[in-house]
Amino acid sequence: MQCSHCHLEFDEKRLLKVHINGHDEYFCCKGCEGVYKLLYAEGLEDFYNKIGANTLEPAKILDENLDSFDSTPFFERYVRQKDNYCELALVLERIHCIACVWLNEKILAKTTGILKVNINYTNNKATLLYDPKSIKISEIIQVIRSIGYDAHAYDPRLQETYAQKEKREYYIKMVVGIFCVMNIMWIAVAQYAGYFSGITSQMRNILNFAGFTLATPVLFFSGIVFWRGALSAFKYKTPNMDLLVISGASLAYLYSIYASFKGEETYFESVAMIITFVLIGKFLEVRGKKSAVDSLDKLNAQMPLSVRVAKSESEEFKEVSVESVCVGDVVQVFAGERVALDGVLLSENALCDESAINGEALPRQKSAKDSIYSGSLALDMPFLYRVSKTYKESLMMQIVSLVEDSLNARPKIQEMANFITRYFSSVILSLAFGTFLYWEYVLNVSFDKALMVMISVIIIACPCALALATPIASLVGLGEALKHRILFKEARFLETIAKANILVLDKTGTLTEGRLKVQNVREFERLDYGVLVAMLEQNAHPVSRGVLEFIKESGGCESLIKIKLDKITQKSARGILAEWSGSVYLGGNLELLKEHGVKIPQDLENRDCSVFYFAKDTKIIAQFFLQDSIKQDAKIAISKLQAKGIDCVLLSGDHLGVCERVAGELGITEFYGNQSPLEKADFIDKLHAQGKVVVMAGDGINDSVALSKSDIGIAMGGGIDLAISVSDIVVLDDSMQGVLESFRIGRRTYRFILQNLALSLLYNALTIPLAMTGLVIPLIAALSMSLSSLLVVGNSLRIKGE
Template sequence: MVSANTTDTSCIHCFLPIDQDSVYHRQHEGETLDFCCLGCATVWETIHGSGLGSYYAQREITGDESPVDFESTQDFKRFDREGVFRSYVKQRDDGLHEISLLVDGIHCAACIWLIEKFLQQSHGIHEVLLNIGTHRAFVVWDQQSVKLSEILERFHKIGYTALPYDPALHEQHQQSLLRQILLRLAVSGFCAGNIMLFSISLYAGYFSGMEEEYKFLFEAISGLLSLPAMAYSAIPFWQGAWRAMRIRQPNMDFLIALGIGITFTYSVVMLLTKTGDTYFDSCAMIIFFLLIGRTLEHLTKTKVISITERLSSLSPKFAARLNEDGEEATVTLDEIETDDRLLVRPGDTVPVDGIIESGETEIDESSLTGESQWRFVTAGENIFGGTANQSNAFVMVAQAVGQDTILQRIVRLVEDASQRKPKIQRIADHVASWFVWVVLLLALGTWAYWNWWGDGGTKSPWLIAVSVIIIACPCALGLATPTAILAGTSIATRLGLLFKGGDLLEEAARITDIIFDKTGTLSQGTMQVISVHDLGGQKMSQWFPLILPLEHLAHHPIAEAIENYALSLDYQRPPMDPQLFRTYPGRGISGYIDNQFIIAGNCLLLKEHGIPLPESAVIPNSLQQPYLEIYVVINQTLQGKIVLQDMLRKEAPEILKTLQQMKIHTHILSGDHQNAVNYLAQHLSIEEAHGNLLPDQKLEYIQKLQEQGKRVLMVGDGINDAPALNQANVGIAVRNATDISLDTADIVLMHSQLHGILHVLQISKQTRKLIKQNLGISLIYNALTIPAAMMGWINPLFAALAMACSSILVTLNALRFRQAGIKY
């Protein structure tokens, strides 16, 4: 029937072939455009006339990417090859191997339970942890007993496809999955919408009468229209049900497939025998509603789990490596090795961790630490992969590459966090798997009752049983906790807080006591000059410059503070080399400058040199004030005094005040002198203050609190406080993520702001509240709807709608929390 005059030319707007007898032309930028009809030409004019003409250019660019073909990647043996194996697998200290896998085909908590149960029973596999939100599996196995390819084959055997996790693959997979879901949704929506229109006619016919022929015709058309929904849109449910049947463990897909299968078969029988009403509309609508739920779930999860992808994407794809002759070569990140020299231009992202060899610049580290101010760095200073070079080109030497960079360690931490499940989630997953059996029994009982004893009137026992099956799917129960945890960790990461496990969100919400370390936690951990006083005949401008050459040689934090202070006042260091320079550990320095003997030290050093102390002198570690005084003596005459202090963090008073308002007991444990600790505690209104403590004494203190039933959160700098951080219920390291704290604490604040502590507490409390809300929603939903369905009050159509709504409600509740954020 195609016109003989159809040409090879296609319409510029709709791509349909153009009939050469009725081609329509429009002129655009000196070019003649062909259209198949006036309609297309008018639409083209409208789009251009409305200033939306860029659509045609974008249409060309936006190609249809081929989806990831999970089926074609089932050559699992290739993952046993050494190179591939090394890229994805990590060997642990205990000799076992671990890997993160991306699993295709997970829909519900029952899937999680099934995979974990099946694989954990397999020989050689020590641990399997699956996350419903991220579709990621964390597997620990003994390479001597089982190979990686065999593990992947075991996934395949029970109907799931697992591949080593790769961010790029994951991204593509998510996009492909979304396209597929949308298409299935479109087909089911199209079928359901049109069947409903026929159904309206049929319903109208019940009241006003309808000829049997018309009724049959409309029901037959409805049946035909439901076929695409049943055969295409419902494929995920059929596949899931088939998997469940193969391993004799029913899941939620099995329930849905059973429900729509019974309804469709029943309707076909009724249509052919003309003995009752058909429910093709219910079949299509059930599929449509459930797919809406899955689409929304998918979109929400994609939003929530994008953290690691975002972090991973910080790394550039290529870097400029300099060879021995200084020639530049572009290499991929995999090719960079330690000690390689790399050129980083302005605007480039630093490829790996390293040290600057030459050049100076400003680095934007906000991607790692959340700190918005750029850091000025110069030769000899450390820089980290994933940060951005803002000012000048520099040459760096690679020190940590691949999985050893700070960025990759952070990514691994976030990934590991998503694998650690809270206790409440483990219980929910287990309950969901048994709940499916309960639902089947309830449906069977309902059918038996209405078939043999009940009087359902026009209601079919089959349809009442189907309503029970559909409405009782424990989707909401399975989603309740993981969606809340994902939302919580997502907000936390956005605020620069790294939780090492989802279970910590639960634990941190129940904290009763917070213990602070002093130096580096409540104080900045660096000395600063706060005042300078003249005590002799010379003025500061005379005696102060003389000590600078000595301080320059000292390489001590106090010397550094004095040098910085001099710089801030524009004092130049005299170009003289000190003679007979000497350091007195814990007391000070001395030396000759321009034939003058200079001493810079505390009162103990002055005492040693027989120099009388002024009346106001501060004896170290004996006064209440945590100041440090350095006296300057020139040729045995006291000339001046420099007062230094380890500055309190600006935000500390506010944080402590808020914690007290939250009725959390505060403690300070420090190795510093008791008086200094007391002073700080008094200043910040901290309830308990203990000084002169060794690391093991801090640990004992925490143990005692725990014995009293308290739940302790320890805030430390992650190095000296390692035992205490481990002993506490939750340990927080308040240092830059670039420190060793990444390895020691449960939670790491990637920036050095104490506000992070309040964020941790609030996110944890909100997440716990969210988990309770979500579990409450799912339990109330099941408690109300299952009895109603068993009573025959709910038809399958409404059951599908209610079931989809419960899942959507739980997911949206989590999304609401994520959108709302936190108040501090």
Template sequence: MSKIKCDHCHLEYDEDIMIKDENLHFCCKGCQGVYHLLKSDGLDSFYDKLGNKTISPPINSDKDVEKFDTKSFEDNFITQTEDGYKKIDLIIEGIHCAACVWLNEKVLFNTDGIIEANINFSTNKAKIVWDSDKINLSEIILKIRSIGYNAYAYDATIADEKATVAKRDFFIRMMVAVFATMNIMMLSVAKYTGFFTGIDDEIKHYIHIAEFIFSTPVLFYSGWIFFKGAYYGLKNRILNMDFLVSVGALSSYIFSLYILFGGKGESYFDSVAMIITFVLVGKYLEVIGKKSAVDTLDKIKSSIPLEAVVIKNKIKNILPINSVQVGDIVELKAGEKASFDGELISTTASFDESSLSGESLPVDKKKGEKIFSGTINNESVIRYKVDKAYKDSTLNSIVTLLEDSLSSKPKIEHRANEISKGFSITILCLSLITFIVWYYFGINFGFNYDGVSHFEKAFIVAVSVIVIACPCALALATPIANLIGISELAKRRLLFKEAKFIESLAVADTLVLDKTGTLTKGKLKVKKAKILDNNIHKLNLLYSLISNSNHPISKSVKKYLDENYELSEKELFDIKSINSKGLIAKYKNVDGKVFKLLGGNIKLLRDNKINYKFDSLNSVYLFAIDSQVIATFELEDEIKEGAKEFIEKMKSFGIDTIMLTGDNNKTAQKVAKEVGITKFISDVNPIEKAQYIDKLKNQNKTVVMAGDGINDSVALSKSDIAIAMGNSADIALSVSDIVLLDNSLKSLEESFFISKRTYKFIKQNLFISLIYNAITIPLAMAGFVIPLVAALSMSLSSLIVVGNSMRIKLKK
């Protein structure tokens, strides 16, 4: 059987297995697709440059790709967004620098039908959102494979296994490079000693051969990842850091081969090995730095139970957590962690909720009360009914928030990426200019280059310029600081839905606070109750009305009635909630007579033409049947611990703090005076709150709002950064950008502090990387830096950025 070459990779195969395409032959569909992709993009001159050399064929693009469009795959890995688009988390194999992330995002963003593509540099995890009417997931996978990477659905177990394999492969490549470089360094001692003391040409030739033997596996095995990254970057018209490393090392290697086979001058096999080794070691230390930053997320994820005991038809079944459905009955033993949110069926229970709230004391639960996923059952075996599937549970929502925040990018990172885009081509131009100037003008300063040709001097200096430039430090400056900042925030139970809110919070100048549940504990107590009519039937109607409200005041009044009376609920109809005022309902007695019930503040009564005088510094709840007031309640809310100190800290940050509340002016004034707030707005409804936020934004203020109730949700959605306290209503959580799980003002203060500190270090990192390049590139162009020192300097610049970012952790 005759052999024939593939027109793309130039490898030989049996003719009968080749794919024929007009007068062309390809070994696989991958080669065929890449050939036509290069041709359509006007890059077919690549094959002229390739000559007779061979390359590895691309990934087999069609292999197993149909599974990504199956129903079972969609059920397990794909979710739907609120806008009706599909979303998946993928792991992208082959990413080893920020430029790889940029390349993949650029290609995906330019693909019709893809709405969002965010890739986490530290975990290789990509969040992809797409319009299924325009593109299938299999087509997205093929697109990723076409540029030299591979993708598979994120699964924690599989991802960890693959990450371990990839890390092991990286470590082996690095150790091969370190071993070879150490031997080359010993040979270099002899060579450079001989350079000054005299050495036979024959011995020198043998040293060159030995250096060649050691440097070759370093370049082509250890350094293969750089060549691969450079190739796929060029394929997509991008000059990345891999290209600079590859050009510097390969140029030195080719020149050294010329010396080895009879040319005059010194070989630079030692520089080849050291360029690859220093950069590899630097990148490995980056990986270690990043790993310590994501340990918080790993700990949370590793604590999630993988199975649950489900009771069906009085039979216990052990099911994977993804198979448990809403309405299932789950059994939980003492010491076990709840995987789902649900409702307690057992009579009593005790839970450790410190993972969510930070409160170390156990929380006692009664039948019918809420169980949260991630909390631990303290005592006996209990059972509860699942009311949220695992994917919608509190614990999984926390993990998703953390992962999404690590994938997102703040504005300052986008600006840094814009700068780094043209960095590599600028460096290549400077290197070329340097070579021309040194070669044609015979410059001879910097290090002592006596005894070598003009070409060799020019070549050495030009290579040093390429190697010393570090776009990686610039690309790392923002993501590594964000990664550490997000992990530090997560340790303190501060969940940022996107990393960009670190920057927004750091530059904010106005903080708007709700009163109840934010500045105060939100646990109102009835301080004074006045029952004007002790008719038990009328009190039953009061009890029925407040049972239809989730407002903190209604809950507190209900608790007071439970403790002091034995009341029962009656059936009401036409129940209406009036924002910031209360509830109105109707009741029909056995005689068919209809009564109008009103429960709320004084405004509600006046709107319904009930003239009743009631003056109090506290929050009030009034109950009336038709036009007669039956009961009045005065309630008091305690100020949160540290509220005054928090307001003082905000002033020291230069943040203007405003209290916005629906309570009456006297109550608001009392709280404002206690905590030290000088500006407050009272008696405002949810719409007026939102209008006030708009007014502040129209004054070019960057507005942060913190609140916890349904009545805060509109205002929260209007603010630049919305912060929900941990006990917030679901709707407030959904429109918020930051969630404070432990519900404390100390956490709110820490969110500002860590954000400002992280943003400060991002700017420091950008300054360090820009100053590094501004100083070292001219030095290299002037001939003061040899290639191996350039390689060490390049790696150190990235490590300095990583090390500087780690300082975010140091200050408490």
């Protein structure tokens, strides 16, 4: 019989029988029982439908639910090792405003064992770096719960379930609120009619009691989400939006009870409407955030949860979870299935759609020993491949991780907004109290009039609009970039690239296709292809690849005996040096040959193309002349970038004549050739000294130093693994159009961030004084506050429109 949680087979006598949810369930241990109960308590029972027939490791935990966070399966699935520390991503529940975020960050940062905390307001994702020797995950969760919030592990594949659960809670509370508001409005109509036509005290009392009966569930049931945040804010002395809402509604509620006994005007309908309107506004805000993050979730939705695995090709294949697959295992993929892990093809051939990775519409024909990437789709026939990377290290999960992490680093402009928002609620409460004293003791108005003005001031102020201004626009911008096959490592790079004024471009692989082809060969002595091929196979530079392909296509490799070089030294962009059979061989550019004392003939040809020189000891043996074609979209992209006021500079390690030809075709007036990686980095430093904000685009291989020196490094997607490690932005489809889109999206997003900040500041600057002068009633204040947040969210979603 199977365990209800881990699905492993056990003798029925060994299983624990537990009556749960009206029927019997069986567990192999208390740990599995605890996890099963936890998932159902959290509304995550759909997890068992998602894993299907897959098996899990038994949860080695204690009876208490919190201990499930310390189980081995939880650690392996959700925790990442970083040196001697661990990184954990959690989703916080009951977050309503930026003050909630600040409170959690403050408390967690002070907790022993937690080294770093970063919480994103748009998706409530908390990323924590902690010392597992000092604190357990269950203890971290307990700290969060102790301040009135809750948390669960961030799993993009289950986020939809959590989102649905959150929406259900809002729906129920909204239905109660709307029902009570609709009925309380009829009572308000009767009360107002009675004031003009006359009403008995008995009827007035009946109507007041009915208003009290309908307003009470709205305040204490529908408004529970605000009560939680308000109580935490009061407890930890960090005023937030929840405290403003509850303060205003509660004061109006208490005064209305008092006014009922005195026979004066009540405001029960305002209490119900304040809570209901703000609740509807928060619900629409949640919907807006979900809409913005949907494009990011699609990356995870397409990845399989299980694969068919065997230890060798001859063994029987079994379906297991992707996390349990090891390097070296053999995976079977059927047509129409998505590849889950990186590996090397074992079958003779395979046809794969890699559009999920690079956006390339045409499928790739793969041969035996070719690389297979996670995220690609098998098209025509089943195939086998050997796993070369674990699930977490595979390409698609690196991309997914990059997209998730991009939301954590905040733009500088957001820090300013957060600073203002942090003290916003305290200032508003002080202003409201001061307004009450002014109306009560200076203007000598009635107590109830002064109280209503104070309530309006408290309710109309909206810190959420200011808090949302930057993160929601950044989130939409990142999602829009992803649709164009562009990955920003951090959200703050949207702001940096928006301020950039110069773009430095590598040539090979950036402006050109990076597929150099040999056009001509000049031999000075008989070529020793054996040594040359052995050298070229050790170098991934496009020039070396082009020469090697030429030799293979011309049949020069067929009769060669495999040579093992005595010593080989990589010289990056300049070339390679090798020793064999007592001689020194050089392959690369002219500068490399001169550096090692090779004699240069007087009649050496110098064409406007890439030249690969092959030399033995001090003599040149041959010249290979190669040419690369310019990318189709490069000229249009360069002209549009220049039209935006961005200076374009060509900086290449290739021959100066080649750089001049390419620059001339593309309309680039400033170009430099024969640049080593260090010289490229020095050039970036000189631009910084001139006060330039520099963006560099390169292939991520020879330009790594210069990319790291730039304010923004854009790596073209040709060498994706390395590109991700050395750059700030990755253009997956390897196109110059992607570079142009990076600038466009960055500038557009930054413009909308400024618009959002202006809108939120203008709203508060106009409405708070209006409320202080008594021109806004509490009901309109509540509606206005909700609309201000929705205005910021709606404006941010316009980023998609262009």
